[in-house]
Amino acid sequence: MNDRAPPEEFADINEAVGEEWVSETTPYERIRHIIAHTYSPTSADAVADTARTAPKTARKHLNTLADEGFVKTTTGEHGGTLYRRSPESLVVEQAADILEQLSTDELATRIQEMREQLNEFQSEFGVDSPEALAVDQTNQTLSDSGSPDSEIDSETIREWKTLRRNLAFANAALSIGNAERFVDGDRRSVDDSVPV
């Protein structure tokens, strides 16, 4: 069906896609893109390296992004500034994406299901969090009494962590969605009386 031209010759795939990316984007766009999913504190030099820009350029744009609330800064061990995505900004972004796809009613139903799933994890394993479960597991292994039956799939721990994170995004979306209904004065609807 589609017969787009075959890719041009290249000697190294990493360089080829890196150069393409550079030619199609501005330094600011690349830095924003990289820091968007950088969740642990990282130096401007490291961001510059990944984003294929000069450290000075990276620092300038990261500081602008920090002023805008997109990035959070901390001070590293050696006094340098470290950057990571602002969790608040990430939550708001994900909430906005969710609200574009789902109504608050649909969202409320799904959140209920996800909460039930979370409770199931907690009651099944008898601990409150996936971290507590991991600690339990390590202790069992260390005490050398762990039977094969008590081995919990590490994939299950991952599912639990994922569910908890995505439930947080969904909860934020529902709160924002509900709040908007009452804050947006121009959109006075007839169902003002519907309880939130």
Add this chain to the structure above:
Amino acid sequence: MLGSSKQSEAHTLRGATDRPALLTIRDIIEEMEPLATAELDDYLNPSVLAVSIDDGLCGAEEARLDIQWTTQDDYKYHYTDTEGVNIRWGSHPHGGDYIHVPGLEHYHPPPTASSKPDEVEKSCITQTPEVLVTRAVLKLWRVAYHTESYEPLNAGSNPP
């Protein structure tokens, strides 16, 4: 999940599935590959970005790419098609099981995306950000598609 044969615990991806990264990967694929349509398996609580491809490699009529990405930048890009061919690019700890793979990035070759310790190869994709990994996978797939061969998928180059 598709193609994920029983693997040892040491091979689990680190960190939660990263919904934000999956959305970014979706947008890159939709923009770059006209044959592909990408969709989260569950919009609110996704574990996989499922990509349908309207054509396959080496005579296959259709194909799929199942993509996982975590908050710690571990990933799996699993290709499978109507001819039953499986291939996977991955990056995650393997406890030294893959004897030819010094780092995290590796490649499970066709036709079965073999996980045998001596068959898993070092990956030609060595960069971490999801934008570059995704672009690399799409480009390698395109080269393989046009040359009707699986060889380019981990060759890392496209010679004249």
